[in-house]
Amino acid sequence: MDYAIEMNNVNVYIDNRHILKNISLKVPYNTVYVIMGPSGSGKTTLLRVINRLIDVNPNAKVEGVVKVLGLNALNHDPYDLRRHIGMLFQVPNPFPHMTIYDNVAVAARINNVARNKKDLYEVVKWALEKAMLWDEVKDRLHDYPHQLSGGQKQRLCLARALAMKPKILLLDEPTANIDPVNARKLEEAIISLKNEITIVMVTHNPHQAARVADYVSIIYDGRIVEQGSASQIFLKPSTEIAQKLLRGEI
Numbered sequence: 579m580d581y582a583i584e585m586n587n588v589n590v591y592i593d594n595r596h597i598l599k600n601i602s603l604k605v606p607y608n609t610v611y612v613i614m615g616p617s618g619s620g621k622t623t624l625l626r627v628i629n630r631l632i633d634v635n636p637n638a639k640v641e642g643v644v645k646v647l648g649l650n651a652l653n654h655d656p657y658d659l660r661r662h663i664g665m666l667f668q669v670p671n672p673f674p675h676m677t678i679y680d681n682v683a684v685a686a687r688i689n690n691v692a693r694n695k696k697d698l699y700e701v702v703k704w705a706l707e708k709a710m711l712w713d714e715v716k717d718r719l720h721d722y723p724h725q726l727s728g729g730q731k732q733r734l735c736l737a738r739a740l741a742m743k744p745k746i747l748l749l750d751e752p753t754a755n756i757d758p759v760n761a762r763k764l765e766e767a768i769i770s771l772k773n774e775i776t777i778v779m780v781t782h783n784p785h786q787a788a789r790v791a792d793y794v795s796i797i798y799d800g801r802i803v804e805q806g807s808a809s810q811i812f813l814k815p816s817t818e819i820a821q822k823l824l825r826g827e828i
């Protein structure tokens with residue numbers, strides 16, 4: 579079977595501290611793969627290995643094998659790699675000086691997704707619809723992001739990521755800073771994307787994980803302590819760490 583992402587014995591060191599320890603995982607295409615673990619366990623670092631954002635830290639060293647869409651990610655041009663990978667961060671970060679429309683259009687332009695103005699409008703509309711934001715912004719596309727709520731800003735960032743037509747989406751606690759109603763809308767968007775895009779999502783919220791995940795890895799102190807299908811992990815967590823995490827105790 580082919581996987582969208584495969585990691586084999588990945589180790590990450592930052593400032594000579596061993597941060598990720600022998601990480602191996604396989605993410606099947608077009609599924610939602612959730613990474614859970616206590617604060618500081620290495621979840622964000624793991625995401626940043628996949629799109630090589632880890633490279634911006636000159637004191638970080640990555641060892642092992644990382645395959646992304648069949649490419650040898652650690653030897654591949656990181657800019658080319660990132661053309662296939664969208665990312666959402668904990669704090670929504672739309673471009674403040676660009677309109678809602680341009681925030682999304684700019685991503686489509688970067689990846690040459692649209693051939694002309696009409697195409698571009700269709701891509702922007704499609705991305706905003708997929709992000710469950712279109713109805714709320716269709717009459718104010720030329721407003722600026724500061725006129726949106728936090729949750730709308732995050733969905734705008736999702737639309738921006740989708741407009742690149744990525745094959746993979748990395749979501750780093752995307753609902754950590756938004757209200758429950760907006761969080762549910764984002765979850766709905768994630769679920770509706772399931773069969774089209776491979777999603778790797780970090781979350782602290784076991785209920786959210788249960789709603790969206792197909793597969794789960796639980797990470798503790800840089801190691802994967804448990805991994806498997808969502809039903810397996812949620813119904814029968816075998817380690818004490820997983821049990822505590824799913825009860826929200828760590």
Ligand SMILES: Nc1ncnc2c1ncn2[C@@H]1O[C@H](COP(=O)(O)OP(=O)(O)OP(=O)(O)O)[C@@H](O)[C@H]1O
Nearest residue numbers: 592593597615616617618619620621622623624635
């Ligand atoms: N740029 C950096 N410089 C030094 N240490 C770092 C850096 N980035 C991460 N670390 C360390 O790596 C470890 C894992 O951090 P990481 O952000 O991946 O954890 P996390 O599980 O995502 O945490 P949280 O849930 O709090 O976001 C932590 O001990 C952190 O201090």
